Amino acid sequence: MKYAGLAVTTVAHKNEHIGADKRRTTIKDCGTVEFNDNVTKVFKFGSIEWGQAGMVGLTELLALHLQGLNVKNEIRAFCMWCDAQKVDSERVVGQVLVYNDGKRFILQAGAELLKSGTTIESADIPLPYFSIGSGAEHAFPVLLRDGNIDEAIQEAMKHDKGTGGGIDMAHEQKDRNNVVTLPQPKEVAEALKNDGYLDSDGNFTKKSLGYTSTKLLDLNALAKMGLVNNVSSI
Numbered sequence: 001m002k003y004a005g006l007a008v009t010t011v012a013h014k015n016e017h018i019g020a021d022k023r024r025t026t027i028k029d030c031g032t033v034e035f036n037d038n039v040t041k042v043f044k045f046g047s048i049e050w051g052q053a054g055m056v057g058l059t060e061l062l063a064l065h066l067q068g069l070n071v072k073n074e075i076r077a078f079c080m081w082c083d084a085q086k087v088d089s090e091r092v093v094g095q096v097l098v099y100n101d102g103k104r105f106i107l108q109a110g111a112e113l114l115k116s117g118t119t120i121e122s123a124d125i126p127l128p129y130f131s132i133g134s135g136a137e138h139a140f141p142v143l144l145r146d147g148n149i150d151e152a153i154q155e156a157m158k159h160d161k162g163t164g165g166g167i168d169m170a171h172e173q174k175d176r177n178n179v180v181t182l183p184q185p186k187e188v189a190e191a192l193k194n195d196g197y198l199d200s201d202g203n204f205t206k207k208s209l210g211y212t213s214t215k216l217l218d219l220n221a222l223a224k225m226g227l228v229n230n231v232s233s234i
Contacts, residue, residue, distance in 0.1 A: 016099060016102075017049075017099070017149060017170065017171060018042055018049050018050065018097060018098075018099050018169070018171075019042060019051070019149035019150070019153060019168060019169045019170070020041035020042045020051045020052075020053075020133075020167070020168055020170075021041070021135070021163045021164060021165055021166070021167060021168075022039050022041070022164070022165030022166050022167070022168060023035055023036065023039065023162060023165045024036045024056075024210055025161075026210065033161075035161075037164050037166075039165070039210075040173070041053065041168065042168045042173060043063065043170060043176055044171060044174070044175050044176065045063075045066065045067055045176045046175065047100055048066055048067075048098060048099075048100045049098070049099045049100070049170035049171055050063065050096045050098045050170065051096065051170060052094070052095070053095045053096075053132050053133040053134075054093045054095050054108075054214045055082075055091065055092055055093060055094050055208070055210070056197070056207070056208055056210040057078045057082075057197055057204060058078060058079075058092070058093065058094025058109050059094040059095070059096060060191075060192065060195065060197055060208070061074050061075050061078065061094070061188075061192075062094050062095075062096045062108075062109055062120070064188055064191055065107065065120060066096065066098065066107070069188050069191075070188075072119045072120070072234065074188055075109050076114060076119065077204075078092075078208070079092055079110070079111045079114050081204045082111060082209070085209070087209065089110075089112055090112065090215070090216075092110055092111035092112075093108065093109070093110035093111070093112070093216045094110065095107065095108040095133075095214055097130060097131075097132050099170070103124070104124065104127075104130065105122055105123060105124045105125055106123055106125060106130070106132065106217070106219070106228065107120055107121070107122045108121050108122075108216060108217060108219075109121070110216050112216055119233075120233065120234050121232070121233045122231070123219045123223065123228035123229065123230060123231045124229050125227075125228055126226070126228070126229055127227065129143035129144065130143075130227070131143065131152065131156075132214060132217070133162070133214045134160050134162035134163065134214055134215075135153070135156025135159065135162060135163035136214075138152075138155050138158070138159045138160060139152035139155060139156045141155075142155045149167070150167055153167050154167075189202060192208075
């Protein structure tokens with residue numbers, strides 16, 4: 001079935017659906033690039049559906065934020081850890097594109113935002129379609145022309161090396177409604193450990209540096225263009 005909705009690296013949304021490609025990009029120490037085309041970037045948590053783009057350590061923390069957890073300290077700690085690992089600050093960015101009961105919005109976090117004192121930045125999406133990730137500029141015109149998510153992501157695959165593999169839809173994923181069961185703040189660490197992003201000593205792992213290509217968005221500039229509104233930060 002072809003779905004209309006949001007499209008990630010490419011994550012896209014249109015109307016009530018969110019979809020994404022399945023490619024994750026790994027840049028090795030020697031500079032070579034490795035692709036994994038079997039990565040899930042879209043998820044469901046009760047009535048919330050979302051797609052993730054960027055560095056997995058940050059996208060996982062933003063996903064926990066969506067599920068009601070306070071992750072501000074962990075986001076700051078992760079960005080500091082990436083700096084210590086000499087990761088290019090422009091790559092230390094995470095974004096989630098969200099649909100929840102008729103409301104569409106974007107969340108993003110990153111090292112560059114943190115420099116200005118912002119831990120998480122958000123904006124509402126007034127349009128019935130949007131896209132994030134490295135292939136977003138190719139997916140968005142297709143959505144604008146009333147194309148569906150499949151068509152938008154397939155177009156991005158033709159032009160963007162960071163977009164590839166198959167296409168997943170958020171509403172078809174297993175519900176993560178029972179993921180969070182522990183009291184704060186232990187639950188954040190436990191959730192990250194369960195997924196392999198923290199080791200037994202509470203340190204971030206190399207897995208958290210996995211990357212689905214994207215770049216930080218200037219939400220205030222997009223607001224002036226009418227593509228987002230209600231920009232806010234915490």
